[in-house]
Amino acid sequence: MLVFSKQRLILLSVPKTGTTAYETALAPLASIVVSAPPELKHAPVFRYNRFFRQMIERFIGEDAEIVAVMREPVSWLGSWYRYRQRASLDGQANSTRGISFDDFVTAYCKGESPSFAQVGSQAKFLEPQRNGTRVTHLFRYEDQTGFRAFLEKRLATSIETSWQNQSPSVPLDLSSGTETRLRRKYAADFTLWQGITGGGQYTPQSPRPKSNAKE
Secondary structure (H helix, E strand, C coil), X not given: CEEECCCCEEECCCXXXXXXXXXXXXXXXXXXXXXXXXXXXXXXXXXXXXXXXXXXXXXXXCCCEEEEEECCHHHHHHHHXXXXXXXXXXXXXXXXXXXXXXXXXXXXXXCCCCHHHCCCCHHHHCCCCCCCCCCCEEEECCCXXXXXXXXXXXXXXXXXXXXXXXXXXXXXXCCHHHHHHHHHHCHHHHHHHHCCCHHXXXXXXXXXXXXXXXX
């Protein structure tokens, strides 16, 4: 996560959406750089709201805007699957080595997914909060030109990026039955991604009912 105080802009880092490359390039311009631990670097909207928002609004202003990137859901899962194929995870519970992409997605759709398929949800990551805290500008991962142009204009700089955390190239075959199940269970993710238009405009989903469960 990066905070640009003069521009009143916060860049959230949705995992597996290529934002690490932008954070690397833009960190020197940021007032606050949150690069670790992963739970804070990749703080979702609800965690930003809980731990960062009051401080940022007090010292930067309540009109600060939040920008994020979302990836097409099947492609996003494919990136997670490939990432967990890397040799350094061999023998660990979250490794996908020896597991097909179809089996990975099937496991992801279960009520209690095994460790290798626990990757969360982009819709949940980006979910608006009941107090109105939400992403202001949401870009598709596939629209790198639009996302880059937005940042360059807001930050008054040119951006040069290089690919970070590249994953192995492996087949991503998905049966029609598995994809249908995925689209049904994670309909919110597909609806949100499809609702993103040019310039980072989108239709935010409604916040979920408040629960008593702790984070």
